[in-house]
Amino acid sequence: MELLEEHRCFEGRQQRWRHDSTTLNCAMTFSIFLPPTAENVKPPVLYWLSGLTCNDENFTTKAGAQRVAAELGIALVMPDTSPRGDDVADDAGYDLGKGAGFYLNATQQPWANHYRMYDYIRDELPALVKAQFEVSDRAAISGHSMGGHGALIMALKNPGTFTSVSAFAPIVNPTQVPWGQKAFSNYLGNDETTWQEWDSCALMQASHAEDAIPTLIDQGDADQFLANQLQPAVLAEVARQKSWPLTLRIQPGHDHSYYFIASFIEDHLRFHAEHLFG
């Protein structure tokens, strides 16, 4: 682990690290915010998964989350969105390859050698964080767009791991929308039965009642991707059928940008704090 940057931020510490990922078979960077309380007690961790084209710095610099995380005593961990490096396969499109890992394990070439973001986020990164920092075992997860999809599938596929999950404008039904269909056909192949285990709607439909956790989704009604790529109401309908505790809030006038995230990240952190410290 190599410390690339460290800054005081709201009396906590904002750091950026590089490490060699054995899961992804490349060097990776991630950012972490340690609240001031971390000097006395082990803080719980909120994992934040970013969207298409992002790396670990978008949320870190634009969301304004550290102010509230410092107050609440929550550590924030911000990973990158794909494997990186010259020998990692890529695509000319912004929605496939680097910056577009979709938080799954690819089975098809040329992707399968490196694109294992699911295993990285589920196993390697939390193990690294727990080994290197004084944090507690309590964790929650959140994300934006492709990262909202990532947060939801992480929570749905790993009962007992997270106390709560939230998302901003998530891709809830990737098997049915252009972004997901492009990514899944490339990463997973054309057998659509294999796609279902990476689709939040399918996963929630198959979930057990005792595994449900509090879930908060914010969606702007001026989001240019709402109708074609996002459709969070589809997941809300599954949640209704399954009595899953999901709150979907439609935010008037808000779009897909970090201005939307900045406007409501405080609500998400306070929502997670209720359950992380509950």
Next chain:
Amino acid sequence: MELLEEHRCFEGRQQRWRHDSTTLNCAMTFSIFLPPTAENVKPPVLYWLSGLTCNDENFTTKAGAQRVAAELGIALVMPDTSPRGDDVADDAGYDLGKGAGFYLNATQQPWANHYRMYDYIRDELPALVKAQFEVSDRAAISGHSMGGHGALIMALKNPGTFTSVSAFAPIVNPTQVPWGQKAFSNYLGNDETTWQEWDSCALMQASHAEDAIPTLIDQGDADQFLANQLQPAVLAEVARQKSWPLTLRIQPGHDHSYYFIASFIEDHLRFHAEHLFG
């Protein structure tokens, strides 16, 4: 005026505009945040001047100021830091030319044709803002580093224009430090007597008691530029001699980054609100 972007942000509106500047003889962009109260009352304006290498988007995306500005009912105006465009003179250094206008009027070639940021910020931009947006005549000014210098000289040279001034890690004594000496010798020439009217320490020394306005400066003690470029204590000593109401706060562990600005921008906005609405 061409609207380049608009986003809902904390129930206000974050916009980015392009216009042809007659002062700078080039096209310029600026960003503006209009608080939700702007629909009913004309809000006062806080002008924010950014530092070296920045444009109008650094503060806009990284400082988290909109949350507090929305609550207080203050409009934020974020200009660029220099003239722009292919026919504008530039330099290979990050601290001269584009992104480094130093908020002065250049007298030397090749700079004098475009580098008139002082006149732009003092006259053209406020006139444009007042003509295009429903804002009040009350204004305050703030900035970071080179922009802290800009905010201080704007306030010191224009009594009665601003109700208060603040700065993060400002260059208070540019005639005595490397950044200022490089910029001033290029923009103003080698006659150092002409430099004095762009130096906050010299301007405050020459100020009249009745023109003093409340002034807040924050400085991180882990700022890599503190000893060599900034030295805010020099201005604090002038303020003491002149009974100028300046508060200099040294913030332990903080550096020169936007994490420092984000940590204390709320204090600055509340400080300005006291005087804007007082």
